[in-house]
Amino acid sequence: MKWRIIISLLCFSGVAFAFEYPYTFRSPEGLLMGDAYTAVNSDAFTLFYNPASLARHKSDFTLNPLNPQFGGTNIMADMDRFTDLPSEASALGDVLMDYPVNFSAGISPGFKLFNFGVSFIASESYNLLLRNQAHPMLDLDLRSDKGILIGLGIPLGPNRINRKSQMGSQTSLGIGAKYLERTGVRDTLALAGPTVLGGIGQGELDQIIQTLGKVKGIGYGFDAGIEHISRQGSTQYVIGLSALDITGTDFTEESHPDNLQVADIRDQLNLGLAAGQDFKYFHYIFSADVRGLNEQMDFGKRLRFGGQVGIPGLKVMGGLNSGYYSYGATVDLAFMKLTAGFYGVELGTNYKQTQSNRFVIYLSLFDFSFDA
Numbered sequence: 001m002k003w004r005i006i007i008s009l010l011c012f013s014g015v016a017f018a019f020e021y022p023y024t025f026r027s028p029e030g031l032l033m034g035d036a037y038t039a040v041n042s043d044a045f046t047l048f049y050n051p052a053s054l055a056r057h058k059s060d061f062t063l064n065p066l067n068p069q070f071g072g073t074n075i076m077a078d079m080d081r082f083t084d085l086p087s088e089a090s091a092l093g094d095v096l097m098d099y100p101v102n103f104s105a106g107i108s109p110g111f112k113l114f115n116f117g118v119s120f121i122a123s124e125s126y127n128l129l130l131r132n133q134a135h136p137m138l139d140l141d142l143r144s145d146k147g148i149l150i151g152l153g154i155p156l157g158p159n160r161i162n163r164k165s166q167m168g169s170q171t172s173l174g175i176g177a178k179y180l181e182r183t184g185v186r187d188t189l190a191l192a193g194p195t196v197l198g199g200i201g202q203g204e205l206d207q208i209i210q211t212l213g214k215v216k217g218i219g220y221g222f223d224a225g226i227e228h229i230s231r232q233g234s235t236q237y238v239i240g241l242s243a244l245d246i247t248g249t250d251f252t253e254e255s256h257p258d259n260l261q262v263a264d265i266r267d268q269l270n271l272g273l274a275a276g277q278d279f280k281y282f283h284y285i286f287s288a289d290v291r292g293l294n295e296q297m298d299f300g301k302r303l304r305f306g307g308q309v310g311i312p313g314l315k316v317m318g319g320l321n322s323g324y325y326s327y328g329a330t331v332d333l334a335f336m337k338l339t340a341g342f343y344g345v346e347l348g349t350n351y352k353q354t355q356s357n358r359f360v361i362y363l364s365l366f367d368f369s370f371d372a
Helices: 002-011 028-033 051-056 077-082 089-098 194-200 205-213
Strands: 061-064 068-073 100-105 110-113 118-129 137-156 166-189 215-232 235-244 251-253 268-280 283-291 303-311 314-321 322-332 336-346 356-365 368-370
Touching: 028 303, 028 314, 028 322, 028 336, 028 356, 051 118, 051 137, 051 215, 051 235, 137 215, 205 303, 314 336, 322 356
Parallel strands: none
Antiparallel strands: 061 110, 061 368, 068 100, 068 356, 100 118, 110 118, 118 137, 137 166, 166 215, 215 235, 215 251, 235 268, 268 283, 283 303, 303 314, 314 322, 322 336, 336 356
């Protein structure tokens, strides 16, 4: 019975290798473009990449009222691992050893009014990694987030691009603020230790997480960015620099008998480039990001590359995130937008050290825009 509970926890868990940046939300199209999205972000997730991009909002008002997103481990990429599963608990542990498991779900409705934007957050992210064959350790990163982001993009100088114009250039500054309530546990535990075994003995998943050390914290954070955009007919070039969670977003925890803490969000400096053309019945975009300019990491781990081609009603995306491929598509039926695909992320400290293969499914309903 106890091992059944462990398996259930694995199935409903997510990446836990503590080196992954704890993003609150990602654009699904961005993930499928290798997450090279700092200079592309014109969808409902602008505030999660660069608030300066709000200055190129094309409509007076845009509403994204309902946009659930789901993701998890792409077991189809590792089917050989799961064929002929053993019945013994020890052998099952060998199968799951060093295999990152991920499940996430969330929603981020919001709106843009001219150059001002608001995004609400409600998300769950369950992450787990079993490692160390000799002395099994369980890396856990289980998070439940809710909160709000607000931001403003401010065009600078006289050279502002008219939303209806196909020519010109514009430099913009962006500022953003966020409020987050985070509940969860982020820790490394001995699999056979009293904390894990005691948690398994609770039976129910919520009770297990509570025993493992669930903590609630409240945090406030700030973002800023700068962006330059140039349009020449159907061609557009963008360069953007964003500073997310300036000085870090730290959480103030409720009192806990063991002084456990919610995982804080590190500050991150990102540079993005994008270029593309938008014709009447066809468009394409190429993009590149250099992530974490203020962090110590392998250069290859910093790099993101992406591409997108589309016709009315259909987009196809592909990319390379820290050396791992991503691909997927978006079908847009006016009242409904569906995005789905597969992508990989790096969980280790070094380039191509620990890969996590994942999928994402996104559904956006009843989006609309209008001009006054």
